[in-house]
Each structure stands twice: as C-alpha cells, then as structure tokens.
Amino acid sequence: MKKCIVCKKDVSPENEINVYRNGIETDDVMHSACVDSEKYRECEYCGFGIVHPVKDLNDQSECPEHKGESNMDDEEREGWEDIIENMTKDG
Incomplete structure (x- = not known):
C-alpha cells in the first residue's frame, strides 16, 4: 500500500x-x-482524483495542460451563452 505524501499514512486504493x-x-x-x-x-x-502542487497552478487554478482554458474570447463566450440559454429556457 502506498503512503500519502501529506500525512504519511497508508492510502487505500x-x-x-x-x-x-x-x-x-x-x-x-x-x-x-x-x-x-x-x-x-x-x-x-x-x-477529482488528480492533484498538482500549488506552485504548478496559475491564478485560475489551471494546471499546465489546461492553462488558459478559463479565458474565452468574445465569440467563444457568446457561443456558450447561447448554448446555456437554449438549455435553460422554459419549454
């Protein structure tokens, strides 16, 4: 069984x-x-199930692989707003 790198106790799978x-x-x-x-x-x-050292995360809590994903340009933001509107409208 592996040991937790924080508390040093055994970690069950x-x-x-x-x-x-x-x-x-x-x-x-x-x-x-x-x-x-x-x-x-x-x-x-x-x-869930994946962690990174805090120093590897940027101010938006993005890892190196996902760096910049929280930054959308205006066109992308409008597209998502349309999708959300269509999914949440009544009836």
Missing part, C-alpha cells in the same frame, strides 16, 4: 488521489481528505 508535477503523473499519491492542503490542490479542469 479507493481513497487514492494521483499527484501530477509539471503536468506529468508521478508515483506519489495522497488521501482524498488531504487534497486541499497548502501544497497540493485540484486543477479546475482535470477533475
């Missing part, structure tokens, strides 16, 4: 979170309860 560094998966793991530590956090786009 069902509670295992994979650690990435510089966008590359490592052999390190951590407990799901240790994810929001001062050193490791989730990327806004990678989803």
Whole structure:
C-alpha cells in the first residue's frame, strides 16, 4: 500500500488521489481528505482524483495542460451563452 505524501499514512486504493508535477503523473499519491492542503490542490479542469502542487497552478487554478482554458474570447463566450440559454429556457 502506498503512503500519502501529506500525512504519511497508508492510502487505500479507493481513497487514492494521483499527484501530477509539471503536468506529468508521478508515483506519489495522497488521501482524498488531504487534497486541499497548502501544497497540493485540484486543477479546475482535470477533475477529482488528480492533484498538482500549488506552485504548478496559475491564478485560475489551471494546471499546465489546461492553462488558459478559463479565458474565452468574445465569440467563444457568446457561443456558450447561447448554448446555456437554449438549455435553460422554459419549454
């Protein structure tokens, strides 16, 4: 069984979170309860089960692979607004 890199306790496979560094998966793991530590956090786009060192995330909590995804140009934003409007309109 692997040890959590934050709390140093054994991590069962069902509670295992994979650690990435510089966008590359490592052999390190951590407990799901240790994810929001001062050193490791989730990327806004990678989803649950993957964490990155805080230093690898930008101000929008994006990892190197997803850098810039939160920045949309006007045309892209309008397209998404249209999609959301069509999905949420009544009836």
